[in-house]
Amino acid sequence: MNNKRSSKTEKVIGHQFTAFYKIPIEKFFQFALSVDCIILGYHENRLKLLLIERGAEPHLGKMALPGDLAYPNEDINLAASRVLLDLTGLTDVAMIQTNTYGQVDRHPIGRVVTVGYYSLINVDQYSPLASSWAGNVLWADIDDLPDLAFDHKSIVGDALRILRERVRSQPIGFELLPKKFTLGDMQSLYEALLNTKFDKANFRKRMLSMGLLKDTKEIQTEVAHRPARLFTFDKVAYENLIQKGFTFEL
Amino acid sequence: MNNKRSSKTEKVIGHQFTAFYKIPIEKFFQFALSVDCIILGYHENRLKLLLIERGAEPHLGKMALPGDLAYPNEDINLAASRVLLDLTGLTDVAMIQTNTYGQVDRHPIGRVVTVGYYSLINVDQYSPLASSWAGNVLWADIDDLPDLAFDHKSIVGDALRILRERVRSQPIGFELLPKKFTLGDMQSLYEALLNTKFDKANFRKRMLSMGLLKDTKEIQTEVAHRPARLFTFDKVAYENLIQKGFTFEL
DNA sequence: TAGCTTATGGTTAATTTTACCAAAACACGT
DNA sequence: ACGTGTTTTGGTAAAATTAACCATAAGCTA
Numbered sequence: 001m002n003n004k005r006s007s008k009t010e011k012v013i014g015h016q017f018t019a020f021y022k023i024p025i026e027k028f029f030q031f032a033l034s035v036d037c038i039i040l041g042y043h044e045n046r047l048k049l050l051l052i053e054r055g056a057e058p059h060l061g062k063m064a065l066p067g068d069l070a071y072p073n074e075d076i077n078l079a080a081s082r083v084l085l086d087l088t089g090l091t092d093v094a095m096i097q098t099n100t101y102g103q104v105d106r107h108p109i110g111r112v113v114t115v116g117y118y119s120l121i122n123v124d125q126y127s128p129l130a131s132s133w134a135g136n137v138l139w140a141d142i143d144d145l146p147d148l149a150f151d152h153k154s155i156v157g158d159a160l161r162i163l164r165e166r167v168r169s170q171p172i173g174f175e176l177l178p179k180k181f182t183l184g185d186m187q188s189l190y191e192a193l194l195n196t197k198f199d200k201a202n203f204r205k206r207m208l209s210m211g212l213l214k215d216t217k218e219i220q221t222e223v224a225h226r227p228a229r230l231f232t233f234d235k236v237a238y239e240n241l242i243q244k245g246f247t248f249e250l
Numbered sequence: 251m252n253n254k255r256s257s258k259t260e261k262v263i264g265h266q267f268t269a270f271y272k273i274p275i276e277k278f279f280q281f282a283l284s285v286d287c288i289i290l291g292y293h294e295n296r297l298k299l300l301l302i303e304r305g306a307e308p309h310l311g312k313m314a315l316p317g318d319l320a321y322p323n324e325d326i327n328l329a330a331s332r333v334l335l336d337l338t339g340l341t342d343v344a345m346i347q348t349n350t351y352g353q354v355d356r357h358p359i360g361r362v363v364t365v366g367y368y369s370l371i372n373v374d375q376y377s378p379l380a381s382s383w384a385g386n387v388l389w390a391d392i393d394d395l396p397d398l399a400f401d402h403k404s405i406v407g408d409a410l411r412i413l414r415e416r417v418r419s420q421p422i423g424f425e426l427l428p429k430k431f432t433l434g435d436m437q438s439l440y441e442a443l444l445n446t447k448f449d450k451a452n453f454r455k456r457m458l459s460m461g462l463l464k465d466t467k468e469i470q471t472e473v474a475h476r477p478a479r480l481f482t483f484d485k486v487a488y489e490n491l492i493q494k495g496f497t498f499e500l
Numbered sequence: 501t502a503g504c505t506t507a508t509g510g511t512t513a514a515t516t517t518t519a520c521c522a523a524a525a526c527a528c529g530t
Numbered sequence: 531a532c533g534t535g536t537t538t539t540g541g542t543a544a545a546a547t548t549a550a551c552c553a554t555a556a557g558c559t560a
Contacts, residue, residue: 029282030322033283072280075354104323109275111279111323113283200538200539201540202519204540220538221526224537225526226524226538227527227538228537229539432507433508434507451509454508454509470557474557474559475504475506475507476506476555478507478508479507
């Protein structure tokens with residue numbers, strides 16, 4: 001079938017079939033590409049999503065995912081990091097692709113295809129809460145989102161689905177926790193993330209048995225009950241275990 | 251920070267920050283978008299990948315994933331289905347996004363961002379083997395791929411990684427099998443897919459206990475040993491189980 | 501019919517998961 | 531200083547699942 005096509009073609013440029021359709025190649029270079037960031041944080045036992053208020057048409061005044069058009073000479077993965085940097089000052093945060101959205105009329109300005117990226121933010125390390133609540137940047141509770149611009153609602157839904165799957169086969173939950181955390185913190189996070197309840201004693205045993213947690217020898221202070229030990233995620237141990245075929249499972 | 255930006259902007263079009271950079275909006279609409287299909291089949295106990303020989307520069311003569319540019323007025327998901335249809339005659343095959351590749355210089359003709367899609371093909375139902383081997387379409391053994399054009403090697407690698415993860419949490423393996431299959435067929439498939447060995451008796455019990463297999467009451471013929479029963483995938487039962495919170499796990 | 505091969509039904513030991521219990525450790529109020 | 535409330539922590543035993551294996555069944559071939 002490919003043969004037939006090629007034989008009808010006088011000059012084939014770039015791609016296999018494009019010339020066959022007698023459309024000049026320039027006509028294909030009319031897309032714009034954007035990235036939209038699903039930035040999740042965890043605060044006071046709730047999952048939070050970073051939103052900005054749009055200062056421009058279309059959807060002026062509506063809340064939206066932080067996003068931007070990619071430059072014609074910019075790697076899209078780097079574009080995602082750039083947007084995150086612009087908005088939060090954060091660097092060295094892994095941006096992970098979720099999906100790409102290419103419906104024809106998703107953006108009124110023209111043909112804008114957008115790539116979703118999510119990242120998990122340790123709120124303590126970055127702590128955008130204080131300065132951000134006042135302005136037009138908002139950490140919204142994931143279960144109580146306002147109306148969102150464009151198709152951002154469904155982009156967020158997809159990202160959450162992907163995250164919830166990934167979080168139980170990879171130790172990415174730690175990215176949402178502060179450097180030092182208790183097993184209780186960790187359990188609460190996973191319970192919020194997966195919307196379940198775990199038996200406390202069993203959860204603890206499971207986590208400790210994986211060998212991913214390093215005991216800091218420090219303990220909580222200022223709590224009205226027996227203080228818990230503080231742990232850190234042992235990245236080195238994790239890489240070693242991966243080498244030996246270990247897989248995080250929850 | 252968003253405030254500062256907006257205040258410097260005279261006229262903001264479309265996106266939040268673009269006008270800030272003083273670049274006319276048209277400059278952003280210079281991308282082309284393509285789809286590349288990772289079409290996997292299963293034949294004679296081996297995973298196969300559908301490749302075409304490029305009939306055009308660049309990479310003329312090299313093998314490549316079937317792919318095409320998307321039209322400026324075409325939904326990218328539909329573009330993927332169109333390409334599959336063009337190439338194989340298949341309709342109603344679910345095309346699933348893998349990743350999106352947006353390195354700046356991945357395509358010599360210009361800024362082409364490509365979206366990967368995989369689909370699993372039941373070779374018996376479509377049976378492209380006979381007609382295809384002769385032409386410039388090839389089912390290549392997944393473990394013995396030729397040199398591929400562009401960044402297609404790494405696109406395939408990513409797709410396989412994603413598939414191997416997904417195949418153990420969703421019953422998509424069935425899409426690679428013929429309508430009726432034996433438990434042995436199924437086991438061989440999963441062993442090829444995941445590169446492991448299962449205990450035969452235990453594999454059988456596990457599968458049957460899920461209640462996803464419907465016994466056709468038919469048995470194999472023309473085999474030099476005790477013939478096995480033939481099963482089909484019970485899609486209805488699967489949907490019902492999903493409703494009750496069932497999750498396929500292997 | 502003997503012999504070969506794979507399917508199929510079962511049993512048992514090993515391992516993991518689940519459900520609970522009780523002591524420990526801190527803060528607070530009295 | 532001492533009981534009270536609360537959460538951590540270490541532990542045990544039952545329940546459930548997984549893994550390892552065996553024996554028989556059922557077709558084909560010679």
